[in-house]
Amino acid sequence: MVFEPPRRLVRALGETAPAGDDWLARLPETAERAVARRELSVERVQVPGGRSSLVVLVRRADRTPAVLKLAPGRARPESERAALAHWAGRGAVQLLESDAEDSADGALLLERLHPDVSVRSLPEAKALLEAAGTLRRLWVEPPDGHAFETVAERTGRQAEAMRAGAPAAPETAPLVDAALTARAELLAAPPEHRLLHGTFRQSKVLAAERMHWLAVGPDPVVGECAFDLARLVRDRVEDLIANPSGASTTRRRIKRLAESLEVDQDRLRGWTLFRAVESGARALRVGRTKDAELLLEFAGWL
Numbered sequence: 001m002v003f004e005p006p007r008r009l010v011r012a013l014g015e016t017a018p019a020g021d022d023w024l025a026r027l028p029e030t031a032e033r034a035v036a037r038r039e040l041s042v043e044r045v046q047v048p049g050g051r052s053s054l055v056v057l058v059r060r061a062d063r064t065p066a067v068l069k070l071a072p073g074r075a076r077p078e079s080e081r082a083a084l085a086h087w088a089g090r091g092a093v094q095l096l097e098s099d100a101e102d103s104a105d106g107a108l109l110l111e112r113l114h115p116d117v118s119v120r121s122l123p124e125a126k127a128l129l130e131a132a133g134t135l136r137r138l139w140v141e142p143p144d145g146h147a148f149e150t151v152a153e154r155t156g157r158q159a160e161a162m163r164a165g166a167p168a169a170p171e172t173a174p175l176v177d178a179a180l181t182a183r184a185e186l187l188a189a190p191p192e193h194r195l196l197h198g199t200f201r202q203s204k205v206l207a208a209e210r211m212h213w214l215a216v217g218p219d220p221v222v223g224e225c226a227f228d229l230a231r232l233v234r235d236r237v238e239d240l241i242a243n244p245s246g247a248s249t250t251r252r253r254i255k256r257l258a259e260s261l262e263v264d265q266d267r268l269r270g271w272t273l274f275r276a277v278e279s280g281a282r283a284l285r286v287g288r289t290k291d292a293e294l295l296l297e298f299a300g301w302l
Contacts, residue, residue: 003028003031004028004045006045006049007048008049009024009049009053009054013072018074023072027070031070034105034107035056038109040066043057052071052075053069054069055067055069057115066110066111067109067111068107068109069107079147081095082143082147086143086195089111091137091138091214091215093214094111096111113209114206114208117207118206118207120202127202128256128257130205130212131213131232132229133213134205134214135228135261138197138200138215138228139196140194141195142195148195149222150221150222150223151187151223152187158278159180159278161285163176163180165281166281168285172296175296178273180274185270186274191267193224194224196223197218197228198218199219200215201235204217204218225261226268229257230271233254233272234250234272234275234276247301250301273302276298276299280293
C-alpha cells in the first residue's frame with residue numbers, strides 16, 4: 001500500500017517544519033517499515049486525519065483491529081506514549097505496546113476507537129458535558145520522576161514567540177499584553193499539578209466500545225487543570241463568533257465548565273484568554289488570517 005499523507009497533514013506540518021526537515025518525504029517508507037515490523041495488515045489511512053500525525057487503521061496478526069500512529073519528533077510522540085501508559089486506558093485510548101523496544105521507531109500502536117465519531121457530533125450542551133466528564137478522568141498525579149513538560153515551560157516558549165511576533169502585528173498588541181499579564185499572574189500560584197491532556201477539545205474525544213467516549217491525541221503537560229479546560233471553552237469558535245450572543249454564551253460556558261469540574265472561574269478565564277491569543281498570534285505568523293481573526297475576536301470577549 002502507498003501511504004499517502006492526507007492534505008491536511010501536509011499543510012499543517014508544512015507551516016511548522018524547520019528548515020531541512022524531511023519527515024514527510026520519508027513518511028511512506030517509515031510507515032511501511034512500522035507495519036511490517038509489527039506484522040500488521042492495513043485497512044486504510046484515516047482521512048482527513050490529524051494535523052500532526054499519520055493515522056492508519058490496521059489489524060494485528062490475530063485480526064484484532066488497531067490504529068498505527070506516526071508523528072515527527074517535534075510532535076513529542078514519546079511524551080504521548082508515556083502519558084497513555086500512565087493513564088492505562090482510564091479515560092484515554094489504550095496503548096497496545098509498552099515495551100521500550102516496540103517504540104524504537106516512534107510509532108504508536110493503539111486501541112481502535114470509532115475514528116469518524118467524536119463528541120463534536122452531539123448537540124453542543126451534551127458534547128460539552130461528555131467532553132468534560134472524559135477530561136476529569138485524565139487529571140491524575142503525574143508519575144514519579146516524570147519528564148513531561150510543565151505548563152510554565154510550554155507557555156514560556158509560546159510567550160517568547162508572541163513577543164517576537166508582536167512588532168509585525170501591532171494591532172494585536174493590547175491582547176498580547178493582556179494575555180502575557182494573565183499568564184504571569186496565573187503562574188505565580190498554581191493550585192495543583194496534574195497530568196493534563198494538553199490539547200483537549202471535542203474532536204479529541206472519540207466513541208469507543210469499552211467506554212462511551214475516550215480521549216485521543218494528547219500533547220501531555222503537567223500543571224493546573226484550568227489550563228487543560230481552557231481549550232474546550234472555545235470549541236466551535238466559528239459558531240460562537242457567528243452568533244450575536246456569542247460573548248454571553250462564552251461567559252456562561254466558562255461558568256458552567258468551571259462549576260462542573262470544580263475549577264476556579266477566574267483562572268479558567270485567564271488561561272482561556274492566554275491560549276486563544278497565543279493560537280491567534282500563531283495563526284497570523286503562518287498566514288492563516290481568517291483563523292487568527294476568529295480567535296482574536298473571541299479573545300476580546302474575555
